[in-house]
Amino acid sequence: MKENQAKGLPQGEDNPAVPRIGFFIESLAHAYHLPLFTGIYDAAKEQGAQLIIFAGGGVDATADYESQGNLIYDFVDKNNVDGIIVFASITELAKDLNYFKHYHPLPLVTVSWELEETHCITVDNEQGMRDLLAHLINVHGYKRLAFIRGTEGVPDAESRYNIYVKTLAEYGIPFDPNLVVQGYFGIRESAAAGIRILLDERKVEFDAVVAANDVLAVGALGELQARGILVPNDVALVGYDDQYWAKSILPSLTTVRQPAYKIGKQAVEVVLALVRSEKPPSRISYPNEMVVRHSCGCLSQAVLKARLDPPLTTETLASGMLAKREAIIAEINEILSTEVTPTTPEWSGQLFDALVLEIKNESPRKFLLTLNYIMDQLAIIEHNVMIWQEVISCLRRYAIPCIEDDSELFRVENLLQQGRVLIAEVAQRIQTSQSARTDRQAYILGKVSEVIQTTFDLDKLTRVVVEEFPKLGITSCYLSLYEKEANPPEWSRLIMAYDESGLIDVGETGIRFSTRKLIPEDLLAKDKQYALVVEPLYFREEQLGLAIFNVDPKQHQVYESLRILLSSAIKGAGLVKELIKKESELEQRAESLIRSNAELEQFAYVASHDLQEPLRMVASYLQLLERRYKGKLDSNADEFIGFAVDGAVRMQNLINDLLAYSRVSTRGKPFEPVDCSAVIDRARANLKIIMTEAGAKVTNGTLPTLIADPSQLLQLFQNLIANAIKFHSDKTPKVHIAAERQPDGWQFSVQDNGIGLDMQHAERIFQIFQRLHSKGEYTGTGIGLAVCKRIVERHNGRIWVVSEPGKGATFYFTIRTEGGDQNGHGGNE
Amino acid sequence: MGMEETNKPIEILLVEDNPGDVRLTTEAFKDGKVHNNLNVVGDGVEALAFLRREGKYSNAVRPDLVLLDLNLPRKDGRQVLEEIKADPKLRRIPVVILTTSQAEEDILKAYNYNANCYINKPIGFDEFMKVVQSIENFWLTIVKLPTE
Numbered sequence: 001m002k003e004n005q006a007k008g009l010p011q012g013e014d015n016p017a018v019p020r021i022g023f024f025i026e027s028l029a030h031a032y033h034l035p036l037f038t039g040i041y042d043a044a045k046e047q048g049a050q051l052i053i054f055a056g057g058g059v060d061a062t063a064d065y066e067s068q069g070n071l072i073y074d075f076v077d078k079n080n081v082d083g084i085i086v087f088a089s090i091t092e093l094a095k096d097l098n099y100f101k102h103y104h105p106l107p108l109v110t111v112s113w114e115l116e117e118t119h120c121i122t123v124d125n126e127q128g129m130r131d132l133l134a135h136l137i138n139v140h141g142y143k144r145l146a147f148i149r150g151t152e153g154v155p156d157a158e159s160r161y162n163i164y165v166k167t168l169a170e171y172g173i174p175f176d177p178n179l180v181v182q183g184y185f186g187i188r189e190s191a192a193a194g195i196r197i198l199l200d201e202r203k204v205e206f207d208a209v210v211a212a213n214d215v216l217a218v219g220a221l222g223e224l225q226a227r228g229i230l231v232p233n234d235v236a237l238v239g240y241d242d243q244y245w246a247k248s249i250l251p252s253l254t255t256v257r258q259p260a261y262k263i264g265k266q267a268v269e270v271v272l273a274l275v276r277s278e279k280p281p282s283r284i285s286y287p288n289e290m291v292v293r294h295s296c297g298c299l300s301q302a303v304l305k306a307r308l309d310p311p312l313t314t315e316t317l318a319s320g321m322l323a324k325r326e327a328i329i330a331e332i333n334e335i336l337s338t339e340v341t342p343t344t345p346e347w348s349g350q351l352f353d354a355l356v357l358e359i360k361n362e363s364p365r366k367f368l369l370t371l372n373y374i375m376d377q378l379a380i381i382e383h384n385v386m387i388w389q390e391v392i393s394c395l396r397r398y399a400i401p402c403i404e405d406d407s408e409l410f411r412v413e414n415l416l417q418q419g420r421v422l423i424a425e426v427a428q429r430i431q432t433s434q435s436a437r438t439d440r441q442a443y444i445l446g447k448v449s450e451v452i453q454t455t456f457d458l459d460k461l462t463r464v465v466v467e468e469f470p471k472l473g474i475t476s477c478y479l480s481l482y483e484k485e486a487n488p489p490e491w492s493r494l495i496m497a498y499d500e501s502g503l504i505d506v507g508e509t510g511i512r513f514s515t516r517k518l519i520p521e522d523l524l525a526k527d528k529q530y531a532l533v534v535e536p537l538y539f540r541e542e543q544l545g546l547a548i549f550n551v552d553p554k555q556h557q558v559y560e561s562l563r564i565l566l567s568s569a570i571k572g573a574g575l576v577k578e579l580i581k582k583e584s585e586l587e588q589r590a591e592s593l594i595r596s597n598a599e600l601e602q603f604a605y606v607a608s609h610d611l612q613e614p615l616r617m618v619a620s621y622l623q624l625l626e627r628r629y630k631g632k633l634d635s636n637a638d639e640f641i642g643f644a645v646d647g648a649v650r651m652q653n654l655i656n657d658l659l660a661y662s663r664v665s666t667r668g669k670p671f672e673p674v675d676c677s678a679v680i681d682r683a684r685a686n687l688k689i690i691m692t693e694a695g696a697k698v699t700n701g702t703l704p705t706l707i708a709d710p711s712q713l714l715q716l717f718q719n720l721i722a723n724a725i726k727f728h729s730d731k732t733p734k735v736h737i738a739a740e741r742q743p744d745g746w747q748f749s750v751q752d753n754g755i756g757l758d759m760q761h762a763e764r765i766f767q768i769f770q771r772l773h774s775k776g777e778y779t780g781t782g783i784g785l786a787v788c789k790r791i792v793e794r795h796n797g798r799i800w801v802v803s804e805p806g807k808g809a810t811f812y813f814t815i816r817t818e819g820g821d822q823n824g825h826g827g828n829e
Numbered sequence: 830m831g832m833e834e835t836n837k838p839i840e841i842l843l844v845e846d847n848p849g850d851v852r853l854t855t856e857a858f859k860d861g862k863v864h865n866n867l868n869v870v871g872d873g874v875e876a877l878a879f880l881r882r883e884g885k886y887s888n889a890v891r892p893d894l895v896l897l898d899l900n901l902p903r904k905d906g907r908q909v910l911e912e913i914k915a916d917p918k919l920r921r922i923p924v925v926i927l928t929t930s931q932a933e934e935d936i937l938k939a940y941n942y943n944a945n946c947y948i949n950k951p952i953g954f955d956e957f958m959k960v961v962q963s964i965e966n967f968w969l970t971i972v973k974l975p976t977e
Contacts, residue, residue, distance in 0.1 A: 612929050616952050617849040623954030624856060645953060652952050656931070667933075 022081035039264020088113030107274030128256035128288025142207035150212035191219030320402030462496035657783035676703035724752035873904025
């Protein structure tokens with residue numbers, strides 16, 4: 001705030017008390033990015049700036065659903081940050097980096113990639129690469145340098161290759177295209193394949209392999225070792241990037257280091273200068289540094305630096321040292337600046353002075369105590385202290401030549417040796433505690449994931465988060481869900497939050513807030529320094545919400561794991577909730593079905609009783625009228641009365657049929673074994689009159705016994721037989737009933753030699769009150785086949801007809817015997 | 830109570846709430862051969878009062894036949910039947926259920942309560958006439974009933 005006032009910037013909502021820096025990186029999980037991240041983190045802390053990290057995945061990511069995370073970049077604007085740092089690893093394609101231009105006029109600093117109209121902090125690839133090649137040529141005398149290129153089209157890959165070509169030319173070494181193979185950044189196997197091409201296909205010889213990055217170098221190393229080719233004895237090997245593991249592999253890898261930590265710090269300085277409306281240089285470039293280790297054939301630099309030049313002077317030790325105080329301290333600071341170490345500048349001076357005092361015997365143990373103090377400080381923040389071995393080497397290099405007698409030499413060597421042991425011990429201790437913490441973290445993370453993955457309830461999930469996350473070093477956490485699937489989701493609801501002071505009350509329904517605020521206002525102190533990471537929660541294509549944690553480089557790898565865990569847990573909870581909702585909907589639907597069934601039965605009752613009552617009155621009194629007044633009215637009146645009575649009678653038949661139709665399902669009887677032959681016999685008996693009238697013959701084949709509703713089965717056969725007889729032709733009606741076994745039941749056929757029907761009506765005849773013929777030709781309401789269909793359906797079968805006009809008809813129906821409605825619907829009145 | 834012996838009319842109690850049916854039944858019996866007296870009550874409570882000679886029915890005659898509709902106001906016909914058949918003084922009076930209900934459970938219930946027969950009200954006066962004549966013919970002519 002003071003700085004803002006000093007610069008005379010207008011005060012208002014857009015000018016927060018503490019500057020806020022947004023940092024875009026695809027993920028914090030990669031150890032490769034840790035130095036840069038730590039640099040930014042440390043600088044933000046030192047400058048009192050708020051740091052909000054947006055870990056939204058690569059903008060051109062094609063892997064799985066990674067680009068879904070990009071959504072959070074859309075939330076970034078002047079409401080939540082005052083300046084932005086974009087790390088170019090977020091994309092491999094320059095055109096996608098252009099995307100970030102739209103944040104203009106917010107101050108934007110890009111790291112390791114140049115972008116027009118923005119401030120850039122870049123790495124000078126050339127120097128490090130040129131040094132590396134020069135080292136192979138000059139120091140080792142190698143001339144045949146094989147080159148494994150990086151991914152085509154990626155600027156870093158192109159520039160490294162161009163330097164290779166250029167440097168060879170500078171040293172007068174002819175370029176041999178047979179020594180160049182194509183590789184792909186990040187894919188070890190591509191380098192192994194490259195080695196195979198060189199050795200097997202092209203059968204070329206080479207002194208050294210220059211890989212465009214460390215990953216490719218390791219790939220090449222594996223292939224060479226597999227063939228018994230020793231690195232560096234048979235072939236030298238160098239990489240690029242100085243990945244965190246480059247010094248630990250065997251042989252340790254000679255490579256080029258990007259000063260990522262320094263770049264991170266510089267980026268913060270530039271963006272803060274821009275926020276203060278200052279004019280920092282728009283282009284800052286850091287040279288890459290060659291790191292010589294063993295894979296090129298050298299001894300490691302630490303070993304080299306421990307070497308002594310012979311004594312050149314006879315000055316007394318203390319005064320000799322003191323005379324060079326400034327130079328020595330400057331050299332120590334230079335050594336320290338190469339490491340990711342937030343050192344206090346006074347330390348080098350303090351250590352130097354302590355050594356001198358100890359040499360003078362003025363303050364015994366002062367040197368070791370000072371070194372111990374520095375080590376303790378570094379141990380707390382767990383920084384790599386091994387660089388201090390090089391500081392000891394530096395002190396020794398200056399001290400030893402000043403020593404005149406053997407006893408003094410012995411004393412100083414002893415002292416420095418003690419210092420080395422001290423440093424090694426602390427390094428050991430840090431490593432032990434780091435690995436112990438990693439183990440503990442892995443254990444807790446395992447436990448947390450187990451709990452979260454088995455939690456399908458949002459309330460329970462938030463409780464688990466509150467209980468378990470602090471164990472992972474997460475001292476504050478804000479969990480929000482997007483309100484709707486709008487793109488971008490303008491509103492969110494904070495469903496759970498806690499910070500250092502404990503659980504934050506979000507109420508029953510959570511706190512609604514504009515998503516762009518990231519966290520509801522007033523929950524975060526505006527005047528406090530903090531560092532947060534915004535992790536997008538998404539499940540495949542579905543955007544869910546945001547998880548925001550306070551961030552610490554020490555547990556940089558947990559945030560992404562938690563994002564994935566929370567995403568699937570929230571999605572799971574949502575699915576379960578949906579399932580429960582669907583279930584209750586289904587229950588409701590079942591209930592309403594039962595209700596509507598009851599209503600249908602009520603309707604049937606109404607039809608049978610109340611509807612018939614008035615009808616009966618009409619018919620009866622018409623007839624009474626006829627009876628009493630016949631002859632007293634004219635002949636027209638008698639005819640009219642006749643039509644009216646006929647209409648009333650027909651209507652009553654319709655009502656009765658409708659009732660019969662509805663009763664198929666509402667008044668069905670339980671299923672029981674039924675002998676179909678016996679049923680046919682009864683049907684024949686019942687139809688005796690019409691059979692005799694028409695002279696019909698009804699025959700049947702062997703019929704099974706099956707589980708069915710006996711009275712409905714009788715009705716079914718009776719209706720079909722009656723139907724067959726009714727629509728007879730001029731031939732003697734013949735009806736034959738047969739049955740055929742099917743995999744899951746029986747198929748029956750009722751065949752006649754009647755008038756048949758056109759197949760275009762084959763569906764219609766089974767619909768209620770549908771008739772193909774006029775009332776004059778055939779009587780009936782058209783209910784018979786509709787009832788048949790309902791009965792068959794109640795037995796889980798289907799009914800259809802096959803016919804041709806004039807050639808009879810065959811009605812087929814099936815009755816399922818397995819998985820059918822074995823209980824039937826009992827008459828429940 | 831032989832029909833042939835005396836000219837005393839046969840007493841019939843019609844329990845029916847529908848005036849249309851009451852009139853129809855009245856007309857049908859009017860056209861009938863048997864000399865009869867049709868007493869009419871409109872609901873179940875009235876019917877039992879008539880049979881038990883309660884209140885305004887203290888002077889009511891004991892009917893020789895009850896024609897009982899099932900769906901009645903105040904007290905349902907099924908319950909009236911049940912009470913008649915449970916009453917030692919009344920249970921020997923033949924009760925003919927005359928109703929529109931074709932529901933099987935109604936038929937079953939009626940016989941379970943010892944209804945003497947169950948008849949569906951037919952459609953049309955001619956059919957109704959046949960039913961009334963059948964009742965007359967069977968219950969009032971052929972059947973021999975106890976005197977009290």
